[in-house]
Amino acid sequence: MSTATSNAQKKGGFLAGTANYLDERVGVAGILKEFGRKIFPDHWSFMLGEVALYSFLVLLLSGTFLTFWFQPSMVPVIYDGAYGPLKGAEMSIAYSSTLDISFEVRGGLLMRQVHHWSALLFVAAAGLHMLRVFFTGAFRKPREINWVVGFALFVLGMAGGFTGYSLPDDLLSGNGLRIIDGMIKGIPVIGAYTSSLLFGGEFPGESIVGRLYSLHIMLIPALILVFVAIHLFMVVIHKHTHYSGPGKRDDNVVGYPLMPVYVAKAGGFFFIVFGVIMAVAATFTINPVWSYGGYDPSPVSAGTQPDWYIGWLDGALRLAPTHLEFVIGGYTLSMNILLPMVVGIAFLVVVALYPFIEGWVTGDKREHHVLDRPRNAPTRTAIGVAGVVFYAVLWAGASTDLIATHFKMSLNHVLTTMQISLIVLPIVSYIITKRACLSLQRKDREIVLHGRESGRVVRLPHGEYIEVHEPMNEYEIYKLVDFKAYQPTLARPNAKGVITVRARIRARLSRFFFEDRVEPVTQAELEAAHDHKELH
Amino acid sequence: MSSKGKSVAKKKASVEAEHEYEGGLAVIAPDAIKDPGLEPHRVRMTDKSPKHEKAAERQVVFLFLLSILGSAFALYAYFAYPLSETDLGSVRNNTLFLGLGITLGLMGIGIGAVHWAKTLMPDAEVSEARHQTRGSEETRARAIEIIELANQESGFTRRKLIRRTLYGALAFFPLPGIIIFGDLGPNPKNTLKHTMWEKGVRLTRDPYGTPIKASDVTIGSVFHVIPEGLSELEHHKLEEKAKAAVLLVRVDPKELNPSKGRENWAYDGIVAYSKICTHVGCPVALYEQHTHHLLCPCHQSTFDLANECAVVFGPASRPLPQLPITVDAEGYLVAQSDFTEPVGPSFWERSA
Numbered sequence: 001m002s003t004a005t006s007n008a009q010k011k012g013g014f015l016a017g018t019a020n021y022l023d024e025r026v027g028v029a030g031i032l033k034e035f036g037r038k039i040f041p042d043h044w045s046f047m048l049g050e051v052a053l054y055s056f057l058v059l060l061l062s063g064t065f066l067t068f069w070f071q072p073s074m075v076p077v078i079y080d081g082a083y084g085p086l087k088g089a090e091m092s093i094a095y096s097s098t099l100d101i102s103f104e105v106r107g108g109l110l111m112r113q114v115h116h117w118s119a120l121l122f123v124a125a126a127g128l129h130m131l132r133v134f135f136t137g138a139f140r141k142p143r144e145i146n147w148v149v150g151f152a153l154f155v156l157g158m159a160g161g162f163t164g165y166s167l168p169d170d171l172l173s174g175n176g177l178r179i180i181d182g183m184i185k186g187i188p189v190i191g192a193y194t195s196s197l198l199f200g201g202e203f204p205g206e207s208i209v210g211r212l213y214s215l216h217i218m219l220i221p222a223l224i225l226v227f228v229a230i231h232l233f234m235v236v237i238h239k240h241t242h243y244s245g246p247g248k249r250d251d252n253v254v255g256y257p258l259m260p261v262y263v264a265k266a267g268g269f270f271f272i273v274f275g276v277i278m279a280v281a282a283t284f285t286i287n288p289v290w291s292y293g294g295y296d297p298s299p300v301s302a303g304t305q306p307d308w309y310i311g312w313l314d315g316a317l318r319l320a321p322t323h324l325e326f327v328i329g330g331y332t333l334s335m336n337i338l339l340p341m342v343v344g345i346a347f348l349v350v351v352a353l354y355p356f357i358e359g360w361v362t363g364d365k366r367e368h369h370v371l372d373r374p375r376n377a378p379t380r381t382a383i384g385v386a387g388v389v390f391y392a393v394l395w396a397g398a399s400t401d402l403i404a405t406h407f408k409m410s411l412n413h414v415l416t417t418m419q420i421s422l423i424v425l426p427i428v429s430y431i432i433t434k435r436a437c438l439s440l441q442r443k444d445r446e447i448v449l450h451g452r453e454s455g456r457v458v459r460l461p462h463g464e465y466i467e468v469h470e471p472m473n474e475y476e477i478y479k480l481v482d483f484k485a486y487q488p489t490l491a492r493p494n495a496k497g498v499i500t501v502r503a504r505i506r507a508r509l510s511r512f513f514f515e516d517r518v519e520p521v522t523q524a525e526l527e528a529a530h531d532h533k534e535l536h
Numbered sequence: 537m538s539s540k541g542k543s544v545a546k547k548k549a550s551v552e553a554e555h556e557y558e559g560g561l562a563v564i565a566p567d568a569i570k571d572p573g574l575e576p577h578r579v580r581m582t583d584k585s586p587k588h589e590k591a592a593e594r595q596v597v598f599l600f601l602l603s604i605l606g607s608a609f610a611l612y613a614y615f616a617y618p619l620s621e622t623d624l625g626s627v628r629n630n631t632l633f634l635g636l637g638i639t640l641g642l643m644g645i646g647i648g649a650v651h652w653a654k655t656l657m658p659d660a661e662v663s664e665a666r667h668q669t670r671g672s673e674e675t676r677a678r679a680i681e682i683i684e685l686a687n688q689e690s691g692f693t694r695r696k697l698i699r700r701t702l703y704g705a706l707a708f709f710p711l712p713g714i715i716i717f718g719d720l721g722p723n724p725k726n727t728l729k730h731t732m733w734e735k736g737v738r739l740t741r742d743p744y745g746t747p748i749k750a751s752d753v754t755i756g757s758v759f760h761v762i763p764e765g766l767s768e769l770e771h772h773k774l775e776e777k778a779k780a781a782v783l784l785v786r787v788d789p790k791e792l793n794p795s796k797g798r799e800n801w802a803y804d805g806i807v808a809y810s811k812i813c814t815h816v817g818c819p820v821a822l823y824e825q826h827t828h829h830l831l832c833p834c835h836q837s838t839f840d841l842a843n844e845c846a847v848v849f850g851p852a853s854r855p856l857p858q859l860p861i862t863v864d865a866e867g868y869l870v871a872q873s874d875f876t877e878p879v880g881p882s883f884w885e886r887s888a
Contacts, residue, residue: 039664076773082621103627106614110631110638142669175818178778179834182816182881192728192883196721202728202775203817207721239666247574247663254574254663261657268649275642282635297778298742298760298811300819302833317816317851318835325853327887334882336815336851363560367668401836411836412849474572481569486561510561523567 032259040262041242041255045132050266051125052153054273055118056224059160062115063217069105071097072213074169074206083290091169091294094209098168098289113281119164120286121277123157123309130154134354134384136371138241140364144355146234151352153227156220158309163216165307168287169209172304174295177208179317186337204295243371244482246475250369303402308395315397316340319419347390361509362486375444376483378437379513385433386426393422434516441518444480447472448521449529477526485519486510577660592655599648606640613637728886729878731763731779733859738764739784739808739869747868748784753806758823759784761808763871779879781811781819782859784869787828791842798844801860803869808859809845812880813837815852830856854882 012019022028073093079086081096082103101108130150133139139147166173181203185191200207239253248254256262292301306314317340324335350357358380374381396403397418404411451469459465472480491507493499581588613633620626671679687693738747742760745767753759761782769776789805801807809830811819818834828841829848837850845856857879860872878886 039662042661082619083624103621103624104619106619106630107634109627110635113631114635175834178818179816182813182818185881185883186816187884189884192724192885193721195883196724197717198721200721202724202772203778204774205721238669239664246572249571251666252663253666254661256659257662261653261659264649264653264657268646268653271642271646271649273646275639275646278635278642279639282632282639295774296743297774298762298781298819298821300821300833302822304833314835320851322847322850323853324851325882330888331884332882332886333884334853336853337882362562363558364562365558365560366562369666401833415836415850475575478569478572482571484559484562484564487563489561514561519563520565521569522565523569526569 035236036259037257038236039239039253039255039257041240041253042265043243045136046240047269048125048129048132050269051273052122052129052157053228054270055122055125055277056228057270058118058274058277059115059122060221062111062118063164063221065111066101066115067217069097069101069108070094070167070213072167072210074204074209086290086293089294092209094167094169095289095294098170102290110281113284113286114277115164116286117281117284118277119161120308121273123154123161126150126154126157127309130351131384131388135374135381136241136243137368137377137380138371139355140368141359142238142367143234143241144359146231146238147355148352149227149231149234151348153224153231155348156224156227160216160220160224161307161309163212163220165287165310166212167209167216168289169295170289171292171295171299171301172287172289174204174297175300175304176306176310177204178297179314183317183337183341186334186341188331188333188338204297239369241369241371244373244376244479246478246482248370248482250367253369303405305399305402311398312391312394313340313344315394315399315418316344318400318415319394319397319422321419344394347387351387358513361506361513363489364486370482372483375437375440378434378441378516381437382430382434386430389429390422390426393418393425397422438516438518445518445521448477448480449526477521481520483520485517486514487517488514574661574663580655580659582655589656592651596648596652596656599644599651601644603641603644603648606637606642606644608637610634610637610641728779728880728883731874731879732766732776733763733780733871733874735871735873736864737871738864739782739861739871740764740766742781743767749867750803750806750863750869751867753784753786753869755786755788755805756825757786760811760821778817779812782808783811783820783823783830784808785823785841787841791828793843795844798858798860800862801858801872803862806861806869807841808861808869808871809839809841809856810859810875810879811856813852814847814854814856814879815850815881817881820856 019028071093075093076090077093077096079089079091079096079099081087081099083099086099098112101112103109133147133150162176166177181195181199184195184198187194195203198208198211199205200211240255242248242254256265293299305311317337320336320340322336324339326333326335372380374384397415400414400418401411403409404414451471454468454470456468457465458468488511489507491499491503494503582592583589613630613636617626617630617633619630670676692699739759739761740747740763742762745762745764747764748759748761761784762777763780763782766773766776766780784806786804786806789802792802792805792807794801809820811821813820813832813834815832815835815837818832820830820832820837820839822831822833823829823841824831830839830841830845831837832839832850832852835851837852838848839845839852839856840848844858847853847855857875857877859875861869862872864870
């Protein structure tokens with residue numbers, strides 16, 4: 001057998017020779033046979049996750065470059081580098097080596113900016129990807145666990161960002177750490193000790209940069225890599241979802257084959273993402289640490305902002321009401337610190353658990369591979385928008401001072417408005433979104449039953465004016481009716497004849513979710529509408 | 537499962553996967569509108585006109601050539617725009633031209649490949665069967681069999697004592713791995729409650745360390761203050777500074793409202809307050825002269841200097857601690873003692 005194959009391969013030249021070599025050693029033919037023509041659905045919104053993945057690759061590349069020069073030491077030195085204004089200043093080695101990368105390494109500043117911009121993009125793209133998955137219901141069975149993996153990646157992204165932000169040991173990042181120190185100290189019982197463990201004694205100490213460096217270049221990226229591998233492995237197992245519409249079913253997958261189309265598109269897209277990051281890094285300054293100076297616990301600059309993905313937590317700290325600190329039995333309970341932390345963590349927990357909550361309420365045990373249009377799941381969409389608004393208010397809360405100074409408003413009024421908005425706006429946006437979704441669904445029904453408004457008004461012989469409606473073709477119709485409505489359940493007695501609290505809660509939630517709903521047009525309704533038209 | 541049951545299950549799975557499981561509360565209309573199947577494929581210009589195909593090919597080639605040009609320019613820029621210590625603009629030029637060259641090198645490949653895929657590779661969507669994630673009944677039966685076999689052969693459930701001691705051992709073995717991190721930092725004990733200030737320590741300017749005469753402090757002026765000797769510390773300079781930093785302000789003595797026992801903590805309208813915010817520890821560095829308010833730029837906690845720095849706004853809860861001051865024989869401002877309470881962010885044991 002082997003002689004026959006190798007003879008056959010020899011005719012093929014170098015490429016065939018290599019393929020044969022690899023197949024006989026790692027079985028590459030089997031891999032290609034299995035995956036080479038795997039189908040990937042195509043939609044612009046599926047690129048968001050890709051952007052996150054590619055910006056992570058760019059992070060690894062640019063970060064590795066930076067490690068060759070950066071020195072994570074907080075030992076003080078007198079600066080004598082290329083940046084004139086700081087000559088003679090006392091600073092940590094970490095800060096001075098950051099300045100060296102910026103001013104004495106060709107392409108060093110470029111790579112620092114590539115690294116920082118791609119970090120900002122990584123978290124942003126991961127966040128948008130999560131929103132896409134949420135609003136299209138892609139987290140439903142069998143993908144609940146992959147949602148949690150993706151959620152972990154988002155949190156790891158924030159952790160990676162924050163640890164990296166703190167490394168240069170400049171004034172801004174030092175103040176960021178000071179805030180973390182203050183928050184940790186506010187934890188009941190163990191706060192002060194925990195802070196001491198983290199900083200190796202009193203704040204700021206000389207350990208924290210080295211410790212964050214270990215986390216930032218080893219532990220966190222390793223975890224991200226592992227979770228990315230699991231995330232993608234599960235995508236292969238489940239195959240990608242596709243949007244609802246004609247020909248898209250739960251038991252098929254419609255799209256383009258991996259080779260060649262998807263390889264070209266996705267591979268090319270990596271270069272585009274990298275290229276865009278490079279263009280931004282080449283032309284826009286990010287984190288000019290040299291203008292802040294090294295860390296010193298005494299000065300601070302007004303109007304400073306954390307990186308965008310930390311903003312919501314900083315906002316939560318700002319929005320806490322005054323005088324929330326209590327002394328109980330001689331011990332201090334800092335609710336002004338704890339409340340924002342609890343709110344932030346609770347928000348994250350709800351996000352992580354949402355697929356399981358919705359799955360329990362609907363009781364739907366089927367596999368879902370066809371995505372929902374957001375309007376066809378009005379309650380979920382409304383919950384999602386309320387969550388986005390909640391996050392957005394916290395996020396805007398981190399800029400109360402800038403909003404006040406830029407728009408010449410009273411800082412106190414801005415903050416009070418934000419505090420009220422944090423409670424009120426999510427509720428308002430929930431109601432508006434749900435109503436908007438239901439209206440859009442009704443409009444869809446209208447279009448399916450009576451066709452699209454053409455804007456052409458004609459006068460009939462007997463004097464009546466009507467607007468001509470253009471009928472839709474069967475594909476267009478199917479796009480608008482391809483969804484399932486859910487009906488609320490009642491609290492039913494179990495086998496023992498008891499209505500449990502669990503059943504009652506579930507019935508309440510189910511009513512909350514599905515009381516208002518618009519069902520898709522059925523064949524009978526469609527025919528009735530057509531008959532009705534013919535009568536005219 | 538009997539072979540008959542198996543074949544039924546198989547048939548069901550292949551017909552419509554979603555009916556195998558309960559749909560919960562989903563309403564599946566019996567007369568839903570039928571799926572017409574995939575939309576017919578629309579043929580592109582590049583598929584029907586050789587002229588367009590040729591043009592698309594040229595565009596892709598052009599983009600790849602552009603990429604080569606970009607990468608070559610980046611190589612050129614690396615040498616052509618060196619960094620110069622005398623001209624900081626050289627950093628900008630190096631970053632800009634090197635970056636733009638690399639950008640072109642990357643974008644040429646990226647846009648070229650995508651354009652190639654979109655115009656010249658087949659664009660008809662293909663449908664492929666998708667199977668349920670769960671294994672077939674056979675697979676599941678075999679999996680259970682393997683687990684049972686493993687259980688039998690090891691006696692995992694049968695040998696209770698082995699199992700339970702193993703659980704115990706597994707629960708205990710990580711503990712040394714946790715305790716070993718104990719020396720990450722010392723027990724803070726009372727360090728958080730004391731600063732460098734003590735009786736007779738002069739107030740000096742931050743960062744120069746020059747002492748301040750009471751007569752230097754005019755009404756309305758603000759001094760950023762550190763204790764004398766801080767700049768000369770060999771160790772823990774920043775840690776001490778993070779606790780001892782003080783803001784010194786002089787106001788009209790009539791505007792101050794000291795509480796009982798604190799009447800002589802100020803010197804002729806000169807008051808000294810800890811600069812470390814009682815919220816999470818940022819430096820409270822902004823002073824508004826006409827309202828006597830101190831503002832923390834991090835989270836906007838606002839303190840009223842005329843009222844012993846009581847919190848008037850923002851997330852902080854406690855007033856900034858006051859440093860009792862007086863003047864020494866030479867007229868320099870000195871501390872009467874350390875702060876009488878811990879400075880900076882709250883912690884559990886602060887008032888214990």
